[in-house]
Amino acid sequence: MFKETRNILLIAGLGLCLTTSSSLAQEKFRYKDARLSTSERTADLLSHMTLEEKVGQLLCPLGWEMYTKDGNTVTYSEKYKNLLDKQHVGMFWAVFRADPWTQKTLENGLRPALAAEAANAMQRYAVEETRLGIPIFIAEEAPHGHMAIGTTVFPTGIGMASTWNPTLQEQVSAVSAKEVRLQGGHIGYGPVLDLSRDPRWSRVEETYGEDPVLSGTMGAAAAKGAGAGDIKNPNAVISTIKHFIAYGIPEGGHNGNSAIIGQRELHESFLPPFFKTVEAGALSVMTAYNSIDGIPCTADGYLLTDVLRKDWGFDGFVVSDLGSIDGVYSSHRVASSLQEAGTMSLEAGVDVDLGARPFAELIEAVKAGKIDIAKIDSAASRVLCLKFDMGLFENPYRDAKAAGREVRSKENVAVARKAAQESIVLLENKNNVLPLSAKKVKKIAVIGPNADTHYNQLGDYTAPQERAAIRTVLDGIKTKLPAANVIYAKGTAIRDTAQSDIAAAVEAAMQADVAVVVVGGSSARDFETKYIETGAAVADAKSLSDMESGEGFDRSTLDLLGDQIKLLEAIKKTGKPMIVVYIQGRPLNMNWAQENADALLNAWYPGQEGGNAIADVIFGDYNPAGRLPISVPRSVGQLPVYYNKKVPKGHDYVETLGSPLYTFGYGKSFTEFGYSDLKITQQADGGIEVSFQVKNIGSRAGDEVVQLYVRDEFASTVQPIKQLKKFDRIHLAVGKFKQVVFHLQPEDLSIINPKMQRIMEAGSFNVMVGASADDIRLNEKVEITKSVQLPLYGKVK
Template identity: 70%
Template sequence: MRARQPLTAIVISLIALLLLQPLHAQEKLPYKNPKLSSSERARDLISRMTLEEKVGQLLCPMGWEMYERKGNDVTYSAKYKALIDSQHVGMFWAVFRADPWTKKTLANGLTPELAAKAANALQQYAMEKTRLGIPVFIAEEAPHGHMAIGTTVFPVGIGLASTWNTSLQEQVFQAIAKEVRLQGAHIGYGPVLDLSREPRWSRVEETYGEDPVLSGAMGAASARGAGGGNLKNPFSTITTIKHFIAYGIPEGGHNGNSSIVGPRELQESFLPPFKATVDAGALSIMTAYNSIDGIPCTGNGYLLNDVLRGAWKFNGFVVSDLFSIDGLMGSHRVARSIREAGTMALKAGVDADLGARPFSELPLAVKEGTIKVGVIDTAVFRILRLKFEMGLFEHPYVDPAQAKTGVRTAAHITLARTAARESVVLLENKQGTLPLSKNIKRIAVIGPNADTYYNQLGDYTAPQDRSNISTVLDGARAKLPHAEVLYVKGTAIRDTTQTAIPDAVEAARNSDVAIVVVGGSSARDFKTEYIETGAATASGESVSDMESGEGFDRSTLDLMGNQLELLKAVKATGKPLIVVYIQGRPLNMNWAAENADALLTAWYPGQEGGNAIADVIFGDYNPAGRLPISVPRSVGQLPVYYNKKIPRGHDYVEGPATPLYAFGYGKSFSSFVYSDLKIEPADKGFTISFAVKNTSTINGEEVVQLYLRHNVASTVQPIKQLKQFRRLQVKAGETVQVNLRLSDYDLSVINPEMKRMVEAGTIDIMIGASSEDIRLKEAITIRDTASLPLYR
């Protein structure tokens, strides 16, 4: 006979059995009830979790090794199973990423259909093979398109900013979000809201330029396009904005170096773009690698707790940049160990550890008494609430068939072409050189960026099938099917051993006109070395084209290699010279500005860039792109951003202090006249109206810009500051009435006591076509001083 078990043993066995049951056997648990609020469900789930399970939700390791592909079948990898089983990981980064760093290629990476299958396999294991059945978050790089194979590649951030078109920006990020979600991911890293006031810095291309108002407007449009924080929309993503904060002004232009910025300038310029984008629905913020006044941004409790969550009421979660928590020990040396770095970051308000090393030691920190479980619970709640809000517990899977047909659709490709066309900035057009006639018999297309298709795309781009990318050469051939189009590369971006300048000269001599495409490249290749964060390192072992992109900081802004020699040689033929800069930062354009018959920049225009540039050159599109960043004459001028504090700098011994091309500048094939400025008081501000007439015979677009300047204020103010802008379509001969509004916040300053005030006095209102091309001006008078909350 079997001996009876004691009652206590039976109870313990039943409890253990219940805990080990798969999720489907626990349907009545409150966190499984979709009728409860997301907050209620998250709190109930947290109450059932072990400390190790809680910490697992805060870990975000790299994800491209989490699947195994065998032909058209994809399943989870042994490494994924081990991470879920041992560390209960709740979030993965870059599962679908493909590039030389991840060693995922067109051959072994994931198509959109396979990506969806991979996501389903990861979710199935997490949902069905774990004690609590918590779905995983998948976070993906998506600053100008999802960084995965088979997706749509839009212009980089600095190009999108050149459109000055927030409506278009919304459409672009709506498309990106849909492609991310169709493949089974949930979080999109981007937009990048760092103000770029240091063009030597390697990541200028990712940003929206030097101005807080333009950056904030584009960032907010990105968040709205990605769903505006409404996670119940099946194609909404969690928008992760980065990098918090002042990352784009590193000392010496060195990526990740400390940033010198005061608390007032932080409030006036660097925080507003993030605030605008949070208000538009961004639910995740990434910390920055840099420090400010001795405090690393990944450990800055004032910024993350007091400002972000206290003053702004941000209700999303904060994620570290990759290994930036580790950097509290290794880079900044404010922590003695990885564990101390983890507790420091968590207390400062970081919720998720991208890289997953310091936070993995949080259970030991709890046992040592250096961190309380309640602090961990708070971070876990912020992440789990969004998983419930997104409906992942009920709908964790996606349809691979929809991913196959819904990613890189014809509509998205058309949108990419529209964005690329609107991003092209026409800088010079002497004697009306452009548009070119399509009756040209012979044309030379020359240069390192004329047909190097990866150089069109920018950083954070996956491997591409050549047929999906249009280069300038492709665009020219499509426009001129009956002409002879001669192509010579001429030289490389950096490598001076790759030269065919005599061949380029011969092609130009034998042509009616020469298009020379120069600039830079962020195209990563297998020759480039990478550190563990994915940033590239400059190496003397091989010469790639890369001179921009994360990790490629510059000491000059000159064209590299033999590019200037190429330009001069082609110019010497006497043939009309059209120069196109494809670039990730404002490179030196002095020679081209003086000698080219026409000069354009398209930044990195994305997969449809070549067609878009050809649309402009051959007159099928009238350009209206405007510079979101000043183009300096020399690095000796830096910084040269337009809204520096007064007084205006005097000229140098060697030359002007002004930039070569100012913020907001750009030409058109049309001409516009501004008139009839009227300014009227309105509730808590002013309304401004004026007329814009297209005086040409060509339909066009104009970007009207409103700047203001305080004549006297309690603190030193900018020379001028953009406050409103509008991109208008104006037909030939048509007059369009423009109405703008200035709010009390637009008119305010932050006084010596760090209080926001609308101060009595006069303010100059300036309307123009760029920061240096002011067409209308009138002063307004503020009669009474008023106090405002620091944040709107």
């Protein structure tokens, strides 16, 4: 009895001591008091931090070595402990990433439940074993789903842009963000807002295409879906929009090369998608590898401070692209050391060093008087503010069981299928060969390098996924017909001609009523590919992998590689109806297919449900309405060939037409739509209201993507031939119509004049409504009688 009483007293005394100790800690460290404002908590925390601890918040090293896994047990690694103990690191990148570069596979990588346990172990050490208990940020690649094992894989950016459906993009981003957070991540890299005007460039697949309005609208939707404006939501991530700026137009199509662009074009076309997405609530911006007019973007104070912070009012944090601060020294050679590159980038406005080498030297730079510690404080406070805002000091841990249960749920997979369906663009449908009838088609041949190669439909920045989770075209078609009625032959690989067996493909076609031939490209990384420090793949003439797209795989031609054209020609000679499907990361040469295929589909990289979606279209269970977000050239000699070039319109070449093979906004349907009753009304604010009627005049229900373009007929600076201003994807049953109304504000009709001022100038505007940039159904000129002066950019709300 006495022993029991003594133990109770000891426990009670210990509790009293703990309570007293906790009270003292709470009084000493006011930042731990959740009742205080974020600014108060951040200021207090900074006051307790050493220089080394502050700099630690600006470091973001590679994360996949931060855990150790033994069977079903996972914890933090010794390397992680050392980084926190010695460098006080506050952020890690790609902890859950799995791919050949990281050497993480389905066997040794983390599935969702274990990923959450790894994140919890890392947070537990940071919160409970370090002096100040600052939780870490985990930043993850999430451009088209979380780049981790067992997650939902959506169409890549160019595919999502082909949906012309920002509401769907918002849904996709919400799913992706939730899957990142369930596993313990906080930051999602994406969306990619680079305008793509050169399909030779290796990263077209990640973008929303060539147009600033479409890119900005989809980017804003992606940020909103991911939780912008509500980062206290436990399913929200901080969206990192990239790459700032003009990264998608490198000289020669070489990834990371300098961009040749004037200041007016920069402000008219390239910056607006970023502004619109920042305005939507994105709280992180990633710099670009390229330079503009001799200044590396990662060390450009005009872009990162004057434009982003002063003009736009951006109050999130700027992160360098991986190793891009190093590149200020090693690639651009405008700094003579890593330390100088780090100080230049910090001064310019970079807050976080992804890669973490140059900023690690800021400690010595401060001590040597090369940089003011106030710059360190400002950068650290931006990171810490967001950690407080997300509630990480109070709730740093995640439920591992929920991660295992809710990541890649049936509901999420259904969203992936819908996204894949809406992304498919029907380019040709001669004699209405599509849709096929499952009752009439007795045998179908499914042929080609991308017909059943599952990784080839997923795109770059995708982790290894179980084969059973991915639906190829062959898988999808087998759900429409009895398996005995489906004949498969690969025919050839994407690049490797040693794998070709075209005779077998011809034999398959001869036995069938129709042939579906799936060609294109691949961004599927393999364990033989070489990678540089940034993770970009190194193109190798000796490499025989399928990979011909994805970061680092720039092209000098856009032709189908290997024996793919030979395969198409051989199947054509059989005389069987031929449906050609392109699965690709960039607009490849489609000249032969346009002329010879009975039907032609462009599916980009459609994600894990792509095969089902393509089969849905082929058999008419889904009426396609995807529209091209980027022009498809006839030849690389035309490049650049984007639709909204400045006047005058280019003429034809000696060898070919000057126009693209397929232009921006183009895409067919299984039904037809009529346009009528255009009305334009001027508004009191100086803008105009445009209304018109769209009617389904065909035989099937379907979606139409209505597009409104404007040309400023006479302006003080040279203007585009036409420029998209508004669009909407609408669904109409047979015989039904909809009155579509678009409101154009003065800013929609504005230009940047010779004095670099934004203004809607009085004058004549041609308002054009149609189904693509080259398919204008209605147009009318309107006279604006009064000019309206506007700010170059509005402040972020």
